[in-house]
Amino acid sequence: MNTRTLPAARIHRDAAAALVDAARAAARDAGIDVAIAVTDHTGELKAFERQDGAPFLTASIAVDKAWTATSFGVSTRDWTAILQRPMAAQLAHRPRFVAVGGGCPVVEGGQVVGGIGISGGDAEQDHRIAAQALSAVGFDVAA
Numbered sequence: 184m185n186t187r188t189l190p191a192a193r194i195h196r197d198a199a200a201a202l203v204d205a206a207r208a209a210a211r212d213a214g215i216d217v218a219i220a221v222t223d224h225t226g227e228l229k230a231f232e233r234q235d236g237a238p239f240l241t242a243s244i245a246v247d248k249a250w251t252a253t254s255f256g257v258s259t260r261d262w263t264a265i266l267q268r269p270m271a272a273q274l275a276h277r278p279r280f281v282a283v284g285g286g287c288p289v290v291e292g293g294q295v296v297g298g299i300g301i302s303g304g305d306a307e308q309d310h311r312i313a314a315q316a317l318s319a320v321g322f323d324v325a326a
Contacts, residue, residue, distance in 0.1 A: 193223045194289055194297035198320060199230035202289070202299055205316035207232065210303065213312060217303030218245035221289070224296050226250040234303070241302035247279045248286030248300030248309075256295040258325055260284030260310050285309025290323040 199221040206219040216236030223229045226249075233242045248259050257265070262282035265271050274280055284306030289297035299316060301309040317324045 191224055192291065192294040192296045193225075194221065194229060196229065198289075198322075199223075199297065201320045202316050202322075203230045203232050205319035206299065206301060206312050207234070209312040209315040209319075210234065210301070213304065213308055215304045215308060217301050217309070217312065218242045219316075220245040220249040220300040222246070222249040222253050222298045222300075224253065224294075226253045226298065229297060237303045244281065244302035245285070245300040247281045248283070248302060249298035250279055250286075250300070251281045251298075252286035252288045252300065253295060253298030256288040256290065258284070258288065258310065258313075259286030259300075260306060261325075283309075285313060287313040287317060287325065289317065290325070 202221050203219050210217045216234040218233040218237050218241035221230040266275050286300040288295045299313045301312045314324050
């Protein structure tokens with residue numbers, strides 16, 4: 184057994200692109216223009232798209248939602264409740280940290296392999312689009 188390194192599962196570029204495509208379709212069905220970001224297991228950007236009608240600020244918000252979801256493997260909409268705990272409240276002050284729905288971890292086989300962030304609708308719309316994209320591509324979807 185190797186005690187110096189650990190293997191890291193990470194999202195493949197083709198899967199990241201498929202998530203962008205699936206999120207674009209879900210956003211079209213919802214009737215909104217969004218920014219879509221997919222990060223790898225380290226939170227670094229893997230794939231991105233901002234639809235023509237999405238406001239410019241949605242770009243950085245989508246990336247930060249994906250980054251936040253990847254960081255602990257928790258969806259961004261769940262962070263609102265977590266931040267009510269005194270020991271977690273300080274996390275809200277971290278740069279890039281977003282506690283608004285629309286970011287979901289990308290999980291396969293129980294391992295976080297990346298994150299997806301959607302920005303352009305309200306928090307529930309963004310979350311639904313992210314969850315629909317994950318489901319369409321065959322990744323685990325948290326409740």
